[in-house]
Amino acid sequence: MAQAQKTDAHNVASDIKRLVKDKAFVGGQWACADNGATFDVFNPATGDKIGAVPDMGAAETEAAIAAAHDAFATWGKTAPKERANILYKWYELIVDHADALAAIMTMEQGKPLPEAKGEVLGGAESVRWFAEEARRIYGDFIPTNNQNTRIVVEKQPVGVVGAITPWNFPSAMITRKVPPALAAGCTVVLKPAEDTPFSALALAVLGEEAGIPKGVFNIVTGSFDNAPKIGGALTSDSRVRKISFTGSTAVGKILMKQSVDTVKKVSMELGGNAPVIVFDSADIDVAIKGVMAMKCRNAGQTCINANRIYVQDGIYDEFATRLSKEFAGIKVGYGDEAGTIIGPLINQKGIDKVVDLVTDALGKGAKALQGGAKLDLGDYFYAPTVLTGMNNDMRITNEEIFGPVAALYRFKTEDEVVRAANDTPFGLAAYFFSGDAAQQWRVAETLEAGMVGVNEVMISQEIAPFGGVKESGIGREGSKYGIEEFCEIKCILFGNL
Ligand code: ADP
Numbered sequence: 001m002a003q004a005q006k007t008d009a010h011n012v013a014s015d016i017k018r019l020v021k022d023k024a025f026v027g028g029q030w031a032c033a034d035n036g037a038t039f040d041v042f043n044p045a046t047g048d049k050i051g052a053v054p055d056m057g058a059a060e061t062e063a064a065i066a067a068a069h070d071a072f073a074t075w076g077k078t079a080p081k082e083r084a085n086i087l088y089k090w091y092e093l094i095v096d097h098a099d100a101l102a103a104i105m106t107m108e109q110g111k112p113l114p115e116a117k118g119e120v121l122g123g124a125e126s127v128r129w130f131a132e133e134a135r136r137i138y139g140d141f142i143p144t145n146n147q148n149t150r151i152v153v154e155k156q157p158v159g160v161v162g163a164i165t166p167w168n169f170p171s172a173m174i175t176r177k178v179p180p181a182l183a184a185g186c187t188v189v190l191k192p193a194e195d196t197p198f199s200a201l202a203l204a205v206l207g208e209e210a211g212i213p214k215g216v217f218n219i220v221t222g223s224f225d226n227a228p229k230i231g232g233a234l235t236s237d238s239r240v241r242k243i244s245f246t247g248s249t250a251v252g253k254i255l256m257k258q259s260v261d262t263v264k265k266v267s268m269e270l271g272g273n274a275p276v277i278v279f280d281s282a283d284i285d286v287a288i289k290g291v292m293a294m295k296c297r298n299a300g301q302t303c304i305n306a307n308r309i310y311v312q313d314g315i316y317d318e319f320a321t322r323l324s325k326e327f328a329g330i331k332v333g334y335g336d337e338a339g340t341i342i343g344p345l346i347n348q349k350g351i352d353k354v355v356d357l358v359t360d361a362l363g364k365g366a367k368a369l370q371g372g373a374k375l376d377l378g379d380y381f382y383a384p385t386v387l388t389g390m391n392n393d394m395r396i397t398n399e400e401i402f403g404p405v406a407a408l409y410r411f412k413t414e415d416e417v418v419r420a421a422n423d424t425p426f427g428l429a430a431y432f433f434s435g436d437a438a439q440q441w442r443v444a445e446t447l448e449a450g451m452v453g454v455n456e457v458m459i460s461q462e463i464a465p466f467g468g469v470k471e472s473g474i475g476r477e478g479s480k481y482g483i484e485e486f487c488e489i490k491c492i493l494f495g496n497l
Contacts, residue, residue: 015100019202024054024221027067028214034059039223041197044110044344044380045334053197053221061189061233064218068160068187069239071215076157076185080135087131087179090210094124094175094203101171101202106335108196109170110343110380111298113336122462123175126478129462133483134183150494155487157185158265159241162234164227164255166247167346168301170196174203176466176477177244178217184486186242189218191230193247195346197221231255238262242486245269246303249426249471267475267485269303269467271400272428275421276306276457277443279414280314282433283455288319290433290457291406292326295384299342300404301350303472304429304451304460307401308390310409310417320388320408324370327384327406332375342404344380351380354403361387361394361407371405398424414439422448428468431457450476 022038023030031054032038038052054060075083094101102117109116140153161181165173174190181188192200200219207217222230231251234240235258245255246269259266276294278287294306311319333340345351351374358372371385385405390396396407411417421430430449434440444452450468453459460466460478467476475485 010096010099012099012103015097016103019097019100019205020051020104020198021201021205022051022053023201024056024060025201025204025217025219026060026064027218028208031060033057039194041108041195043107044195044346045378047379050107050198053201055223055226056220057222057226057229058233061191061220061230062237064189064220065160065162065233065237065239067215068189068218071213072157072160072187075182075187075213075216076159078185080137080183083183083185084131084134086211087127087134087183090179090207090212091124091127091131093206093210094120094127097202097206098124101199103336104202105170105196105199106343108198109167110335110346112340112343115297116335119169119172123172126172126175126462127179129478130179130183130483133180133480136480137184137483137487148495148497150497152492152494154490154492155184155484156490158486158488159186160239161186161188161242161244161486162240163188163190163244164231164234164247165190165192165200167193167195168298168303170199171203173246174200176482177246180477180483181244181486182212182216184483186486187216187218189220189234189240191220191222191227191234194222194224194227232258235259235264236261241265243267244475244485252473265485267467267477268473269475269477270428270471270473271426272303272305272468272472273307273398273400273424273426274304274429274431274449275447276309276430277411277417277421277432277434278309278311278315278319279432279434279436279439280312281435281439282315283435284315284319284322286455287433288323288326290431290453290455291323294457295327295404295406296330296341299345299382301346301402303400305401306406306431306457308397308409308421309406310411310420312417313410313412316408316410320369320386323406323408324386327370327386330384330404332381332384333377342384344378345382345403347380350402351382354382354401354405357396357399357401358385358387358405361390361396364391364394366390366394366407392420414443418443418446422446425471426468427470428472429453429459
């Protein structure tokens with residue numbers, strides 16, 4: 001209640017004005033590109049220009065690395081309690097400014113305002129979690145083979161972290177990486193996505209107010225064309241000891257290759273191709289609600305989204321009809337319009353991909369029970385779509401849709417569907433709906449994915465490990481495991497005692 005009252009007391013318009021920064025943040029200074037260049041950022045709903053931020057490259061990234069490296073000498077040695085207090089203050093400030101942060105996010109990313117606020121508050125929980133975890137980075141004491149030796153294991157911060165984040169969760173992808181890094185004693189150079197730099201910069205304003213010291217958290221902004229230069233500078237610099245990336249598998253592979261020469265630790269949260277299986281025994285209402293939630297959330301632009309929806313023969317037709325009815329009632333519109341459930345897709349590339357994938361499926365025999373085309377609300381709006389009659393020749397089987405399209409495949413047996421579900425190079429999330437307890441364990445343990453939702457699709461929370469297997473990535477974010485990604489294990493052996 002106290003929190004809610006505080007938020008209400010804020011003047012959102014003046015908060016937005018204060019939080020929208022048109023400069024990058026390097027060594028505690030609001031900084032321009034060396035040559036003064038900027039790039040424009042647009043509202044995906046209206047196509048209007050929101051503003052411009054510095055178009056930085058390798059030189060500015062090196063300056064940020066130098067600042068982070070200098071700051072690490074002190075920050076890495078602060079008491080965990082001190083780091084925890086600063087992170088906790090950051091958490092409080094994010095909660096207090098949730099309305100303004102949500103408005104900024106909706107403006108640059110398009111998602112509905114309540115959803116944006118949900119992301120901000122969920123991200124704040126991640127900051128709080130890692131504020132708490134900062135004081136629980138325990139080591140070990142190992143029983144030795146002889147009396148005059150002792151072995152102690154200590155966890156130390158990795159050092160300077162290079163973090164690169166995507167546009168689909170402009171705030172939450174940052175609050176998953178930066179707080180655990182800072183909690184562990186690392187310093188960070190962050191490159192946010194070119195589509196959504198303002199949410200990142202707003203977090204830095206609040207981080208500065210929370211007392212994060214100069215150079216501990218740096219943000220380098222850059223355009224699509226300059227992203228490889230920034231990534232190249234981060235990965236080639238031996239002072240950067242860790243790369244934490246969320247984005248496409250293609251870019252993740254580039255960054256991993258580039259990190260080889262300096263043997264950096266990497267965490268990669270990459271693409272997915274999540275299967276959803278609805279067995280005949282499922283509670284069909286729960287399954288429909290789950291698929292709806294996934295396809296509405298962020299207009300289906302999430303890496304853990306339902307890409308291939310396998311429905312068992314006995315309930316396939318009923319499921320398809322009922323899902324189509326639900327999809328017909330979804331309000332698509334501007335994110336700041338009351339009642340909007342699905343906003344625009346992020347950009348031209350995003351909408352082109354959805355159009356191409358649906359055209360491909362329809363051309364190969366799929367049927368659109370609902371939707372199946374762009375909407376006339378702006379350039380990037382796509383109708384909530386249900387496709388039936390999907391088969392393995394269609395591109396959707398192998399490619400992430402990243403749009404509000406539910407693609408339904410019919411199946412007969414558990415063996416057949418588990419084989420199909422696992423027949424992909426990806427392994428981020430998988431979901432299934434089943435009323436059979438033995439099947440729940442059997443299938444959950446057989447699906448090749450880092451995360452499995454059983455009769456539930458909301459699998460992403462700060463307390464649970466998030467990450468994939470196979471080409472969906474390496475490492476975990478969130479939970480007690482998330483902080484380990486930013487720690488090195490040091491073994492100290494005392495001999496001749
Ligand atoms: P998406 O297709 O979802 O935009 P990307 O993997 O292209 O995913 O982008 C995720 C993040 O990676 C963004 O911040 C983007 O600017 C950045 N990025 C893209 N290409 C490179 C690259 N070659 N090196 C470093 N960062 C990159």
